[in-house]
Amino acid sequence: MKSLTKLGVPIGIVMIVVMLVVPLPAVLLDLLIALNITAGLLILLTAMFVPRPLDFAAFPSVLLVMTLFRLALNVSATRLVLLHGFAGKVIDTFGHFVVGGSLIVGLIVFAILLVIQFVVITNGAGRVAEVGARFTLDAMPGKQMAIDADLNSGLIDEDEARRRRAEVHAEADFYGAMDGASKFVKGDAIAAIIITIVNLIGGFAIGVAQGGMSFSEAINTYSLLSVGDGLVSQIPALLLSVATGLIVTRSVSNGDMGSDILAQILRRKLPLRIAGFAGLALCLIPGLPKLPFIVAGGLMLLASSRVDESEPAEQLAPAAELEPSPDSPEMLAQDILVDPLGLELAADIIDLVDASTGGDLLDRVKALRRKVAGDLGVVIPPVRTRDNLELPMNTYAITLFGVEVARGQAPRGTVLAISDDLAALPGTPTREPVFGLDAKWIPAEMRHQAEISGATVVDRASVITTHLAEIVNTQAGRLLGREDVRLLTDIVKRSHPVVIEELTPALLTLGEIQRVLRGLLDEQVSVRDLVRIFEALSLRGAVTKDTDQLVEAARTALGQAVVAPYLTDGVVSAISFDPRLEQSMLEALRSTDQGAVLALDPELAQNMLVQLHNLATAGEDTGVRPVLVCAPQLRAAIRRLVAPALDRLPVLSYSEIAGVHSVQSLGSVSAVRADAPGAVLAVSA
Structure with a gap:
């Protein structure tokens, strides 16, 4: 079944190309025309029932394939009409029964369908697709920044962030493809006009010149079949045009389009009542038939009597019941939890995290977490980055468990020049926040001049990242939680299960191991070599539980790794x-x-x-x-x-x-x- 699904579309496209050059029998043409109409209806209904446009991401490709299929049917039908004066029962029925055997009526109906498709639906859908593609591309940086902010704050994990990024890219690709696919529909409408005109002229010429038919007989035979062919092709084309308009005008919701429309229109009593009374009032106009307006107005009033305006609240009630109340213990417990590590920015330096303006602070913070993990051997918690309107202008603050532990400045439009002699440079004197060196915030355009004078120049994001790295390195022991220790022991257990089985819980608890690792981190000793640390703790833990002695045993086991820095x-x-x-x-x-x-x-x-x-x-x-x-x-x-x-x-x-x-x-x-x-x-x- 999977192989058939994989090969079905390529085989179908090849068969469409074959239809362009190989004559088809009238019976097979009838079958393909019926398939074309029902397929167009299926695509229209699918577009109506998908909750999101991205759920029908294959629509641009489907639109191209169906347009090619319909043009191949036009070519096959034209060949049969001009050669045999007969193109199957479907086209014959549309040419005689649907339009009453009248060429004028058929041409008018055909023209109306073209106007509806080409002027109204196709132009509108094309414009909406173009605007949607433009706005989607413009919104991509902001969406990416929001995803990065949620990831850094710990609201989502890497997998969820990766899924959201893929969805953002897929949305941009979809609307870009729809912008181009709408041109297929417009081109199809133009091709339908040209094909019908060619069929009318060619059929009349063949009937009169080659077939020896009279003028009226040629019109009845060829012209009506040409119009029937045009009508048969325009019905599925109109269905696809409507489907295109529905796809590009859909908003994201949890239900299908029909349910959303009825639920939103029938939600309020007052509009329905006004519309009902207006319909009844039209009966007062002399000469207008009374029954139609009475029926229409009565239906509106009947619908208004059935509307319960409290229904939306009732529909939302189950979802609200699933969410804890703001005063519930669960929500209060979440409110009192503090972030282990936080970075707060004043309102005027938010540009540091705005990717659309070149801000890369969030990326640097993520890189810092990876660097700390590589240097110290522990994974620090996500850094919660947010704005703080209470901070003075140009100021950032670093918090540890909700308490501010460091503060610095990063004025917008400046860089930090570090040197012993900065008198010749304009700017605000300060001190480098980590080592306390003499420095000055200078205008960014003076960077090259400062470097020429021998100063070390650092951008604002680097200053904040370096300051944050210093705090993390000195406070790594406090940031190491019991869950982090559990994660580290689980990692070692996968490769060295015997080491963990001997160590915990037989000799040392997770709390005792945590105290040892904290003791090492407090003195800037990396705990990357957990296997040797745990082996040393297994030997020493059998003799004593004293933290100092356990720390010394771990340091001795690490050997020169302690002295190397x-x-x-x-x-x-x-x-x-x-x-x-x-x-x-x-x-x-x-x-x-x-x-x-x-x-x-x-x-x-x-x-x-x-x-x-x-x-x-x-x-x-x-x-x-x-x-x-x-x-x-x-x-x-x-x-x-x-x-x-x-x-x-x-x-x-x-x-x-x-x-x-x-x-x-x-x-x-x-x-x-x-x-x-x-x-x-x-x-x-």
Whole structure:
């Protein structure tokens, strides 16, 4: 059956071409004419019953095939009429019975059908198709942007977004094809006029010159058959023209056209009553027949008495019952949920997400999610991008679980120039939001001049994306939810089922695994190598459930992957502790519910932080990335001590740098008070 469906249309088109050159018997022609008329009726009814034009997307191709089929029938009928003076019962009946055997009546009826098809329906349908194609193409960027916005906000998934994009493209292709297909109908009407005129002249000439018929006999024989042929071809042509008009004028609805029309016309009592009384009032005009207007007006009044204006509300009631009430617990629960990650834009910088004006911020945010997944090994939640009228002009804000965590500016029509010397450039001074570098928002047309002067120039979307990336990297641990951990374990289970079976739930719960992964992400350690992490947790989890020890076991298993981001030409620049100070810290190590901490004298702790600040600053001034190394037992506690003041200083253990070929010492921290006049330490609460 499938093969027949696949080959049916190609075989049919080949047979149509054959009909143009091979004579057909009159009986077969009658069958094909009947098939042509019923097929036209079928296409018209199909156009009426489809809810959306795209549900009949093959209509332009069907229109072309049916037009070619009808022209082939015209050629076959003309051949039989001119050769034998007979073209089957169907054409003979239309030529004699339908128009009463009168050539004049037949020509008038034929002309009226042509006017209806060519002047009224075809021109209108062609214009609607042209306008529809133009508006559909103009609306494509906005529809694509709406799909991208829904995808980024998490309202739809990738599959739904892909389906909607395909539907948008299909709609544009359909209306473009309909714009061209309407020309087939117009050309068919012109061809019908020419073919009928040729048949009339040719038939009369053949009948009189070759057949020896009299003038009246030639008219009765050939001319009426030519008119009958024209009428037979114009009826299905008119049906297809009406179907074309219905397709291009349809609006999207949930029902067929007949149901929509009756439901909308018969929805209100007042229009029906006015129309009914107007019909009855026409009976008062002298000379007009009373019965027709009484019947028409009475039907309108009867219909108005049957209308229940509350019906639409009742029809919508079942759908409304399916939707929770705004005050229901389900809807209230949805309202109180917060987006894990959000990006809010002031009203004047919405152009950043408008694809029709070149805004590509949404695409960059999607690319950022892919980059974070590749770098850190976790999938961050969708970024909910929306406008916020309460934000000051030119401002954007980044929110985490509904709370604003960062804010910046991106003035319209500007770019950000970053350099130490920007005095020669006009613009608004500012600071780069991630690294705090001196910068200035300059007019976009000054970009080339700024680059020539040695400044680094960044567009607005890149500034926002970079700022968002920094927030995501530093807050990746908080963004990792329990469902995300479940997803990661399921992914590992597909390729390494034994690892997961040994780890959870026998040794560690998902919550305990989540705490370990958060501990790694908080220190910018990628968790892409989940197999090694889970294997290390399986071994250590059999001994202890302490999060710090589990994190250290995972870091040790990752090995050089932990140190790799801090290598400069294969060298790690390390700051260490004096052995005596390190021994003192081992003795001051205490375990708490929040993990291991150092019970140090406040003055000693402050002295250590000052020395670390000085050594780290000196290392950064030389262009290296300093790290702090210590004993594995102290690493977690020292990280808790150092992070509030020196969050950018990584803390590694000796075992983690053991595989590094070259270690450069930047100095050591001792218990002796640092004599560093003028040293300033910025400690954040």
